[in-house]
Amino acid sequence: MPLLASIVLLAQLPTGTVVVSPDGPVRTLARALELAPEGGRVVVRPGVYREATVRVTRPVEIAGDSGAVLDGEDHRQLMTITADDVTIRGLAFRRVGASFNEDRAAVKVVGARRCRIEDNEVEDGFFGIYLARTTGCRVVNNRLRARGRTEVTSGNGIHLWSSDSALIEGNTISGFRDGIYFEFVRGSVIRGNASGGNIRYGLHFMYSDGCHYRANVFRGNGSGVAVMYSRDVEMTGNRFEDNRGSAAYGLLLKEMADSRLVGNTFIRSTTGLVAEGADRLEARDNDFIDDGWAVRLTASSGGARFTGNNFIGNTFDVTTNSRQAFSTFEGNYWASYRGYDLDRDGYGDVPHRPVRLFSLIVEHNEPSLVLLRSLFVRVLDAAERVVPALTPEGLADARPAMRPLARQTPVAAR
Amino acid sequence: MSRFAALGRVARCQLRDVARSRWVIAYALFFAAITDALIRFGGGGERAMLSLVDIVLFVVPLVTLVFGTTYLYNAREFVELILAQPVRRGAVFGGLYLGLAVPLSLGFAAGVGLPFLFHGATDAYAQLGALVGVGVLLTLVFSAVALLIAIRADDRLRGVALAIGAWLLMAVVYDGLVLLAVSLFADYPLERPLLAAMLANPVDLARVALLLRFDTAALLGYTGAVLRQVLGGPAGMLLALGALVLWAVAPLALAARAFARRDF
Incomplete structure (x- = not known):
């Protein structure tokens, strides 16, 4: 912290400040960065700046007034940061332009520590904010938009590769390939972001152990959110909404170990949660509402525990392939539960088997879904419920709650 | 007496008769009670409608078939009497059909529609309209099938048995056979044959058309995409509507022919 404090101190010294303006003595950011002392400050006045990629090689703060725009004219990266302790605040980055040769970004940080990228705007990004080999960076309150049409011609909104202790907070991201991309990231936090309308994933998360993401909203992304090949990941209070389509899901957990999924909402998606090889997953206090398939749990997910979740209005609550x-399932609320509670302890006296025979049939043979809600299927399901012959007998909730479980925050406003 | 005047008069006689039997009132009250209960306890209008889909698909064909066949057997003496008058058979048949289908349709529509309007439970009038419309179409279809059965089968018991058999076939057995076929031919692309199979059974057709309207998230998968492509949207609704109308017209034409040739 003393270092940070000294930066703040320096920034307040008017001597270290260089002003860039379209009609002043200093007209380009490049020139301003040459003039600014180490730890100094560059203030960017309103105007559109078109210049070669800005290279930040010394610790400085660059602060844009409202209306300060850096324009890439669709063919260059806008800013590359290779120094520690750089702050970029209040700038608008425009027209990065797609590239097939390089990961061109609005702001790229390479091999730096403690960067702060705050309150900026990216319009028509290819990649938006790109962090490679960074430590302790903060990416806060930025608005990023792209207009990508296909996966190959677009990049990611906030892209982290091989980084450590990052904070990604309060950003709004739309129209990229992946909204937020994590690969080989350690001990980082993704908090309070809204990532929606991206072509592939709202959050794409791989090989990133010990990370934590909470209170984000992922809505209407092409496939949803994919969290893969990591361990010890904590996912709390996120909303996964409106992920619709034949291959879309709210959240895919693939090859994950020891993860916690707590207090999330999965709503109006073709599939809410897909768990493939999610070992020792703890899923607690989540709401699954109005999904086609609430939970798809493959046999490769060993030792998952589902407790205190609400399953309301889903076509299929749980499906599995085994x-x-x-x-184990315990103490969840199932809207489809038909049992009774004679001892009035709030939990049903007969176990609930959430896997329906029809869901198994559909799992093996997808076209049979056309018979959904037909009388024949009801009869089959009822018969199977009385005498389970094909559905996994052990997959049962022995203590199904009789009423929807209350949440501290109100259950998904519908 | 002109042909249509005669048709109208027969229909009116039958309407009065059906109304007097109070069955239709009970039918309407049944739907009203169920709908009301679903709105009150089922968690809102949209969800009530989705539950109603199941009930409509189950009850409307069954009641229409059974009620329709017994209706014609009960009207037997009246039919014989009226055929002794200088009235064309076509007019009598038309009157019989309307006298059956109209009160059942009205009873159903009122039973389902009024509770929704009374509670103001929904803004989704398009969905409510689809539900009521499809239910009325099913009534028209199975009224025609009921007449066909009752005219072809002399014996009342046999007729009712045939009606229940027809219901079982279309509402339950057919889907079983479809499921069997799906599992037998699992290795082939089945979406389009299945679509044809759904079009070929009025109960399935009604079910699929309604489910697509009700936006069940599970139907957004691949199978759903194929269904949606053909049966979704305004053109798809027209196709479903046309197929259902065809399903009403074909048995009606057969029944009319049988009625015209029959020796009473």
Whole structure:
């Protein structure tokens, strides 16, 4: 912290400040950066600046007035930061332009520590904010938009590769390939972002152990959110909404170990949660509402525990591809539960089997979905419920709650 | 007496008769009670409608078939009497059909529609309209099938048995056979044959058309995409509507022919 404090001190010294303006003595950011002392400050007055990629090689703060625009004219990266302790605040970055040769970004930070990228705007980004080999960077309150049409011609909104201890907070991201992209990231936090309308994933998360993401909203992304090949990941209070389409889901957990999924909402998606090889997953206090398939749990997910979740209005609550049950369900609320509670302890006296025979049939043979809600299927399901012959007998909730479980924050406003 | 005047008069006689039997009132009250309960306890209008889809698909064909066949057997003496008058058979048949289908349709529409309007439970009038419309179409279809059965089968018991058999076939057995076919031919692309199979059964057709309207998230998968492509949208609704109308017209034409040739 003393270092940070000294930066703040220096920034307040008028001697270290260089002003860039379209009609002043200093007209380009490049020139301003040459003039600014180490730890100094560059103030960018309103105007559109078109210049070669700005290279920040010394610790400085660059602060844009409202209306300060850096324009890439669709063919260059806008800013590259290779120094520690750089702050970029209040700038608008425009027209990065797609590239097939390089990961061109609005702001790229390479091999730097403690960068702060705050309150900026990216319009028509290819990549938006790109962090490679960074430590302790903060990317806060930025608005990023792209107009990508296909996966190959667009990049990611906030892209982190091989970084450590980053904070990604309060950003709004739309129209990229992946809204937020994490690969080989350690101990970082993704908090309070809204990532929606991206072509592939709202959040794409791989090989990133010990990370934590909470209170984000992922809405209407092409496939949803994919969190893969990581361990010890904490996911709390996020909303996964409106992910619709034949291959779309709210959240995909693939090859994940020891992760916690707590207090999230999965709503109006073709599939809410897909868990493939999610070992020892703890899913607690989540709401699954109005999904086609609320939870798809493959047999490769061992030792998952589902407790205190609400399952309301889903076509299928749980499907699996095995007759064996490797996961436990306890104390969840199932709107489809038909049992009774004679001892009035708030939990049903007969176990609930959430896997329907029809869901198994559909799992093996997708076209049979056309028979959804037909009388024949009801009869089949009812018969199977009485005498389970094909559905996994062990996959049952022995203590199904009789009423929807209350949340501290109100259950998904519908 | 002109042909249509005669048709109208027969229909009116039958309407009065059906109304007097109070069955239709009970039918309307049944739907009103169920709908009301679903709105009150089922968690809102949209969800009530989705539950109603199941009930409509189950009850409307069954009641229409059974009620329709017994209706014609009960009207037997009246039919014989009226055929002794200088009235064309076509007019009598038309009157019989309207006298059956109109009160059942009205009873159903009122039973489902009024509770929604009374509670003001929904803004989704398009969905409510689809539900009521499809239910009325099903009534028209199965009224025609009921007449066909009752005219072809002399014996009342046999007729009612045939009606229940027809219901079982279309509402339950057919889907079982479809499921069997799906599992037998699992290795082939089945979406389009299945679509044809759904078009070929009025109950399935009604079900699929309604489910697409009700936006069930599970139907957004691949199978749903194929269904939506053909049956979704305004053109798809027209196709479903046309197929259902065809399903009403074909048995009606057969029944009319049988009625015209029959020796009473």
